[in-house]
Amino acid sequence: MQHLVIAPVLLPLLAGIALLLLRPLPIGWRRVLSLLAVLAQVWLALLLLGQAGDGGIFTYALGDWPAPYGIVLVADRLAAGMLLITALLGLLALLYASRGTDLEGRHFHVLFQLQLFGLNGAFLTGDLFNLFVFFEILLLASYGLLLHGGGPERTRAGLHFVVINLAGSTLFLFAVGTLYGVLGTLNMADLARRMAQVGPAELGLVQAAGLLLFGVFALKAALVPLYLWLPAAYAGTSAPVAALFAVMTKVGVYSIVRLDTLIFGAQAGDSAHLLGDWLLPLALLTLAIGMAGVVASTGLRQQAAYLVIASVGTLLIAAGLGTAGGLAAGLYYLPHTTFAAAALFLLADSIARRRGKLADRFAPDGTLSHPRLLGGLFFITAVLIAGLPPLSGFVAKFLILRAALPHPDLAWIMAVVLVTSLLALIALARSGSVLFYRARVVNPPAGGERLLPELAPAAALLLLCLGLVLWAGPVHEYTLRTAQQLHHPQIYIDAVLGREVAP
Amino acid sequence: MEALVAVIIGVLTACGVYLSLRRRSFPVVLGITLLSYAVNLFLFAMGRLTIGRPAVIDAAAAGYTDPLPQALVLTAIVISFAMTAFVIMLALKARAELGDDRVDGNRPT
Numbered sequence: 202m203q204h205l206v207i208a209p210v211l212l213p214l215l216a217g218i219a220l221l222l223l224r225p226l227p228i229g230w231r232r233v234l235s236l237l238a239v240l241a242q243v244w245l246a247l248l249l250l251g252q253a254g255d256g257g258i259f260t261y262a263l264g265d266w267p268a269p270y271g272i273v274l275v276a277d278r279l280a281a282g283m284l285l286i287t288a289l290l291g292l293l294a295l296l297y298a299s300r301g302t303d304l305e306g307r308h309f310h311v312l313f314q315l316q317l318f319g320l321n322g323a324f325l326t327g328d329l330f331n332l333f334v335f336f337e338i339l340l341l342a343s344y345g346l347l348l349h350g351g352g353p354e355r356t357r358a359g360l361h362f363v364v365i366n367l368a369g370s371t372l373f374l375f376a377v378g379t380l381y382g383v384l385g386t387l388n389m390a391d392l393a394r395r396m397a398q399v400g401p402a403e404l405g406l407v408q409a410a411g412l413l414l415f416g417v418f419a420l421k422a423a424l425v426p427l428y429l430w431l432p433a434a435y436a437g438t439s440a441p442v443a444a445l446f447a448v449m450t451k452v453g454v455y456s457i458v459r460l461d462t463l464i465f466g467a468q469a470g471d472s473a474h475l476l477g478d479w480l481l482p483l484a485l486l487t488l489a490i491g492m493a494g495v496v497a498s499t500g501l502r503q504q505a506a507y508l509v510i511a512s513v514g515t516l517l518i519a520a521g522l523g524t525a526g527g528l529a530a531g532l533y534y535l536p537h538t539t540f541a542a543a544a545l546f547l548l549a550d551s552i553a554r555r556r557g558k559l560a561d562r563f564a565p566d567g568t569l570s571h572p573r574l575l576g577g578l579f580f581i582t583a584v585l586i587a588g589l590p591p592l593s594g595f596v597a598k599f600l601i602l603r604a605a606l607p608h609p610d611l612a613w614i615m616a617v618v619l620v621t622s623l624l625a626l627i628a629l630a631r632s633g634s635v636l637f638y639r640a641r642v643v644n645p646p647a648g649g650e651r652l653l654p655e656l657a658p659a660a661a662l663l664l665l666c667l668g669l670v671l672w673a674g675p676v677h678e679y680t681l682r683t684a685q686q687l688h689h690p691q692i693y694i695d696a697v698l699g700r701e702v703a704p
Numbered sequence: 705m706e707a708l709v710a711v712i713i714g715v716l717t718a719c720g721v722y723l724s725l726r727r728r729s730f731p732v733v734l735g736i737t738l739l740s741y742a743v744n745l746f747l748f749a750m751g752r753l754t755i756g757r758p759a760v761i762d763a764a765a766a767g768y769t770d771p772l773p774q775a776l777v778l779t780a781i782v783i784s785f786a787m788t789a790f791v792i793m794l795a796l797k798a799r800a801e802l803g804d805d806r807v808d809g810n811r812p813t
Contacts, residue, residue: 330776337783344790353801360729360798360807363791367736368724370787374743374780381773382750 205252206261206276209245209284209321212238217314232299235310239292242317246285253281254679256686258696260327268327268698269391275327275697278683279532283324283455286536289665290448290543291317297547297658298441305350305439312349316342316445323452327697329380329387332456333373336421340366343449346442347434358433365430369420372413379410390697393463393690397470404471411465411475418460422453424517425487428510432494435506440550443502444543444662450513451539458520458528458687466690480521481610485617488514492621496628501549501561504632505542508586511621512538518618519601522608528684530600533677537593537669541585544662548578551655552636563632569640571652576637578659583629585666588622593669598622600677709749716742729795729805736791740784748777 216238220231252259253276261274295313303309319339326332348359381387383403384395399407420427431450435443457476465475491511498504516538519531553561555570569575581592588594598618605614645652669676686692716738723735751773759771799805 330779334779334783337787341786341790344794348794351801356794356798356801360794363787363794364724364732364736364807367787367791368739370783371720371736371739371743374747377776378743378747378750378773381747381776387772 203259203261205245205249206259206274206325207263209242209249209288210274210318210325212242212245213314213318213321217311217318220314221308221311228304231310232303235314236292236295236299238314239288239295239317242288242321243285243292246281246288249276250281250285252276253278254682256682258686258693260697269386269388272331273327273388273697274325275390275693276325277693277696278679278686279455279458280324282532282536282679282683283451284321286451286539287317287320287324287448290539290662291445293658293661294441294444294543294547296661297444297655298439300655302350302439302441306348308345309349312342312345313445316346318342320448320452324455327389329377329389329392333370333377336373336452337370339449339452340370343446346445347438349442350439352437354433354437358437361430362434365420369417373417376410376413376417379406379413383407383410388697389459389463390694393466393468394694394698396464396472397468399470399472401471408472408475411460411472412479414460415457415476415479418453418456419483420453422450422457422513422517423487423510424453424483424513425490428487428491428513431510432503432506435509435546436500436502440547443505443546447509447539447542447546450509451516451535454513454516454520454535457517461520462528462687463690463693467688468690468694474523477521477523480517481614484514484517484521485613486514487511488518488621489617490514492624492628496624498628499563501552501563501632501636502546503561504628505545505549508545508625509542511625512542514621515598515601515618518614519604522604524604524607525681525684525688527601527604527608528687529677529681530597530604532680532683533600533669533673534597536676537585537597537666540662540665540669541582541594544578544659544666545582545586547659547662548575548582548656551575551659552579556636556640563635565635565639567636567640568643569637570643570645572637572640572642574652574656576633578656578663579633579637581663582659583633585663587626587629589626591670593666593673596670596673705753705755706749709745709753713742713745713749716745727806727808729798729807732807733788733791733795737784737788740780740788744777744780744784747773747780749773 258277263272316339319335319342322335323332326335344363348355383406384392386392423431435446461476465472467473488511491507491514494507495504498507516531516534519527549561552575556567559567585592585594588598605611720735720739720742723731726732751770754769757767757769758765759769
């Protein structure tokens with residue numbers, strides 16, 4: 202049991218190394234191995250979710266060095282939930298990629314496993330510098346995945362993506378260094394504990410470091426004004442990679458939530474709720490600007506990329522409310538938006554393949570085969586994303602707005618969320634009508650396309666969203682408990698540092 | 705010594721920021737490299753600057769220097785080294801594929 206916490210980190214690392222060494226094997230074997238590794242991760246995440254769901258916080262001291270001296274991995278409800286979302290998304294993206302995307306370049310499966318290694322590590326680590334290391338791992342893997350398949354467009358977007366993330370990493374290290382210089386620790390629980398004892402002389406320094414960290418995480422989460430790298434990168438890369446990247450911005454959101462609730466949480470004395478003043482206005486702006494991008498997009502993949510930005514805005518509005526109810530609503534919205542965005546990226550690829558030279562551009566005189574099936578799936582995805590009843594988007598937005606009712610800035614939140622929902626509806630309805638109604642229906646090429654396996658991953662993602670509606674009660678119950686756990690950082694601190702006194 | 709190190713970090717950072725805002729990819733790569741040098745020095749200095757003190761336990765030592773930042777810097781150096789190698793390869797690839805070494809890939813009109 203004790204080693205279960207480190208298993209989701211080790212498994213993709215070992216699988217990645219194995220896949221690298223097994224390159225001489227035929228591709229079929231490597232696909233099976235890679236898929237089995239991700240399936241095992243889903244299983245591990247479910248086990249961990251079952252354990253952490255009872256409210257326990259499990260720590261794993263690497264090398265058995267006790268907590269503030271060594272590095273710890275910490276599995277609480279939030280981390281377990283994020284692991285499950287990542288593993289499910291990874292499984293379906295990999296299924297889609299195993300139909301041929303993985304042959305467009307080299308080492309796709311290795312990079313994919315290492316990407317999951319970085320993601321899982323970032324969710325589990327309880328140490329700020331270790332978080333930096335896992336960030337670098339997931340970024341380095343993501344650079345490779347982003348460029349997978351090549352082409353000038355990908356290279357150009359990739360260069361921007363890499364350079365801006367390198368600058369972000371530098372800022373991350375400056376913030377980490379400042380925090381270490383003042384507080385003498387990098388363990389997140391220990392940082393949270395010592396934050397309350399910071400004297401007035403060093404308060405400014407600590408808060409500057411905190412806001413610098415927020416800036417770095419905002420860059421990863423693509424918060425306004427640090428979102429400009431995202432649309433070209435996500436729209437240009439291959440579909441399964443874009444689908445997996447739907448969870449990459451959520452790593453930034455996850456880190457912001459940790460920073461906001463743990464390190465600068467309620468117990469942090471003078472620095473408590475440091476991010477509170479920034480989070481909500483920036484989130485509202487992100488939602489508004491992201492949605493403007495959705496309306497102005499000229500292609501379906503670009504539209505999906507802007508929808509990712511808008512979803513980050515919605516997510517951080519929920520987190521920025523500063524209440525457990527708001528955070529719970531946001532955490533319910535998180536899996537919904539991740540799965541829906543990934544499904545849209547996969548569908549956009551299927552549609553683009555059938556439109557010849559037009560690809561995914563919004564031009565009226567296109568051709569399309571299987572318009573009913575593709576259109577039907579697009580319709581469901583659009584209903585999900587726009588937040589129309591009866592699907593999970595509606596439930597999530599309703600929960601967020603309900604949680605916002607007692608907030609003093611209710612008028613702004615209501616206005617922005619509702620107007621942007623309307624804009625999303627208009628933009629998606631327009632895309633759908635251009636892509637499907639005004640398209641000339643052509644017969645599928647002879648020899649038959651294998652439509653079912655191609656659309657199965659996207660359909661499975663939509664089914665997951667359907668599951669979120671059907672089991673909305675238990676899921677929301679879980680996110681509510683997660684939010685309550687996050688809003689009592691003392692539990693986390695005791696769980697991590699408690700090992701100190703244990704024999 | 706603190707003042708000297710602080711000035712070095714400041715100059716490196718300023719040069720790094722200036723270069724990474726340039727239009728061509730080579731200065732950008734150099735700028736990123738200078739920034740990583742600056743941050744490595746900064747991390748190192750965060751353990752307080754001491755001279756002639758051991759980092760590991762020694763019965764005769766009067767005091768110690770903090771070993772943790774040194775370990776952090778080692779990790780950061782390795783990572784930034786790998787990243788620099790990658791970004792150089794990518795810049796070369798972009799130069800070859802886009803036919804231009806401007807980071808936005810467009811010739812000024």
